[in-house]
Amino acid sequence: MAEYDTISKHLIQTYPDDFIRFTLGRADIEVLEVLETEQPTVEARRADSLILVRIEGEDALIHCEFQTADSTDTPMSHRMAGYIGRAIERYGLPIFSFVIYLRPGAGRRDKGYYIQELPGHEVLVKYKVIRLSEIDGQAIIEGGHPGLLPFAPLMKPPSGVSADAWLRQCLQATEALPLDASTKVDMMAGMAILGGISYELSTVRRIISQEGFMDAIMRESSFAQYLTQQGIDRGIEQGIEQGMRRGREEGIRESTIEDILDVLEVRFDADAPGQFAGRIRAIDDLQRLKQLHRAAVQVDNLDAFQHALDAEA
Numbered sequence: 158m159a160e161y162d163t164i165s166k167h168l169i170q171t172y173p174d175d176f177i178r179f180t181l182g183r184a185d186i187e188v189l190e191v192l193e194t195e196q197p198t199v200e201a202r203r204a205d206s207l208i209l210v211r212i213e214g215e216d217a218l219i220h221c222e223f224q225t226a227d228s229t230d231t232p233m234s235h236r237m238a239g240y241i242g243r244a245i246e247r248y249g250l251p252i253f254s255f256v257i258y259l260r261p262g263a264g265r266r267d268k269g270y271y272i273q274e275l276p277g278h279e280v281l282v283k284y285k286v287i288r289l290s291e292i293d294g295q296a297i298i299e300g301g302h303p304g305l306l307p308f309a310p311l312m313k314p315p316s317g318v319s320a321d322a323w324l325r326q327c328l329q330a331t332e333a334l335p336l337d338a339s340t341k342v343d344m345m346a347g348m349a350i351l352g353g354i355s356y357e358l359s360t361v362r363r364i365i366s367q368e369g370f371m372d373a374i375m376r377e378s379s380f381a382q383y384l385t386q387q388g389i390d391r392g393i394e395q396g397i398e399q400g401m402r403r404g405r406e407e408g409i410r411e412s413t414i415e416d417i418l419d420v421l422e423v424r425f426d427a428d429a430p431g432q433f434a435g436r437i438r439a440i441d442d443l444q445r446l447k448q449l450h451r452a453a454v455q456v457d458n459l460d461a462f463q464h465a466l467d468a469e470a
Contacts, residue, residue, distance in 0.1 A: 162223060166205055166206060169205070174186075174302075176208075176221060180257075187210060187212075190208070193207075204240045204244070205221055219253050221256075224257070225354060227438070229435075237254060254285065256286050259354055266418075267286045270283045294310075294314055294323065297312060303344055309327045321356075324360070324361070328364065329368065331345055345365070349361055349365055417433075417437055420450065420453040425458070425462075426459065448465075
């Protein structure tokens with residue numbers, strides 16, 4: 158979704174060092190430049206982030222793609238092969254590529270590579286897959302890297318901590334860090350909008366308001382103003398609320414789609430999700446998806462599920 162893409166790109170461009178330490182797990186890398194990401198093709202394509210760095214005296218590229226959910230029209234492995242190939246063609250440098258999945262459950266089928274096994278024409282393109290829901294959120298908070306803080310509520314909370322309590326802890330931890338006031342407010346605005354991926358709108362608003370941060374986010378966040386300037390929504394408060402609401406609705410839809418594909422894989426055939434994924438992911442109607450989920454659970458074979466899918470069209 159536009160809100161989440163804009164937030165993620167803005168953060169990595171503003172705090173490239175934080176993301177490089179997160180993705181590569183090392184701090185001895187010099188950031189040289191955040192590069193223009195539009196890649197010249199017949200149809201212009203734009204990677205989310207491409208950063209020129211120096212590692213042990215050698216120039217290289219760090220490439221990150223942010224995915225709220227699974228890629229629908231084109232498999233992620235195909236997209237990544239294209240991004241990586243065009244970056245190599247344009248810059249002629251080694252490249253470290255990552256896909257960062259924001260929504261819990263997203264990217265479960267992304268194996269981290271594109272492969273073609275035609276004899277004599279083999280192709281293998283690898284990249285790293287990062288699912289935020291599998292990352293230790295407490296370690297990110299304790300690391301003190303502000304560029305990563307807005308993503309912390311989407312990460313794995315400490316053992317025994319509920320989702321609501323974890324969001325509250327993320328906000329409190331941001332307030333306690335030795336950052337200037339404007340940076341703190343920006344981080345909280347990012348948390349508010351990205352929180353809509355996993356949390357109910359009413360929950361995010363309640364917790365932010367109880368912690369006393371809502372007014373500051375609305376009045377002072379240059380980050381929220383940046384989103385408005387990008388045309389995401391007509392107003393800052395409206396943008397935050399609509400972003401969270403749409404994120405929650407889309408999250409339910411994506412979860413239902415993944416449930417359907419999981420049932421088909423477990424009940425029938427490991428290849429079954431691939432047969433139907435494109436058509437199922439193209440469905441926006443949540444009620445229709447729920448009906449297909451029931452069909453996947455109840456039908457006796459894939460032909461019967463095909464019939465149910467055709468009947469819904």
